[in-house]
Amino acid sequence: MEDNLAEENRKLEFHLLEADEVYRIRMYGDPVLHEKALPIEAITEEEHQIAKKMLATMYSNPIGIGLAATQVGILKRLIVIDIDRDDPDNAPIVLINPEILEHEGESVIEEGCLSIPELKAEVKRPEKVIVSARTLDDEEIVIEDGSLLSRVLQHEIDHLNGVLFIDHLSRKKQKRLKAKLRQIRQEYAEIPA
Numbered sequence: 001m002e003d004n005l006a007e008e009n010r011k012l013e014f015h016l017l018e019a020d021e022v023y024r025i026r027m028y029g030d031p032v033l034h035e036k037a038l039p040i041e042a043i044t045e046e047e048h049q050i051a052k053k054m055l056a057t058m059y060s061n062p063i064g065i066g067l068a069a070t071q072v073g074i075l076k077r078l079i080v081i082d083i084d085r086d087d088p089d090n091a092p093i094v095l096i097n098p099e100i101l102e103h104e105g106e107s108v109i110e111e112g113c114l115s116i117p118e119l120k121a122e123v124k125r126p127e128k129v130i131v132s133a134r135t136l137d138d139e140e141i142v143i144e145d146g147s148l149l150s151r152v153l154q155h156e157i158d159h160l161n162g163v164l165f166i167d168h169l170s171r172k173k174q175k176r177l178k179a180k181l182r183q184i185r186q187e188y189a190e191i192p193a
């Protein structure tokens with residue numbers, strides 16, 4: 001456990017060194033979270049810098065395994081994911097313009113979101129997805145997955161479309177979460193950057 005923690009800190013330290021600083025994560029109530037991000041036409045130094053800073057931001061949150069640019073107020077189609085953040089040998093993935101080509105099946109998994117702290121809910125989504133994207137090296141990749149990665153990909157791509165996981169819940173469930181959401185909105189609203 002302690003070893004794991006030390007390894008994890010090394011990962012965070014590395015990415016913090018790379019990025020110098022982290023972004024402020026936009027919280028529920030911030031209108032930017034409902035905006036649709038625009039496709040990235042060319043991968044430039046700017047995209048590399050954004051990705052580095054997003055990775056540092058994700059690792060600096062102890063439970064972050066995915067982050068979309070929308071969540072840091074940047075309306076570009078870029079996401080970062082590390083579903084094995086405790087494994088020092090597992091490299092994070094950075095995806096530009098990710099797109100779900102195909103989906104199959106159905107699964108119910110509990111989700112949370114760095115932009116909606118302390119709230120978790122079971123969400124029904126396709127089990128398996130095939131996603132195409134470009135890497136930071138401007139290569140095309142296709143990811144086929146039916147496990148946790150599939151779930152995180154869908155959650156993060158949703159962010160790029162201005163969709164939050166709570167938007168997938170039934171009206172009844174959303175109603176039940178209303179007070180909690182109002183509380184989060186009030187707690188995090190208007191915090192200066």
Ligand code: NI
Nearest residue numbers: 112113114115
């Ligand atoms: Ni999220």
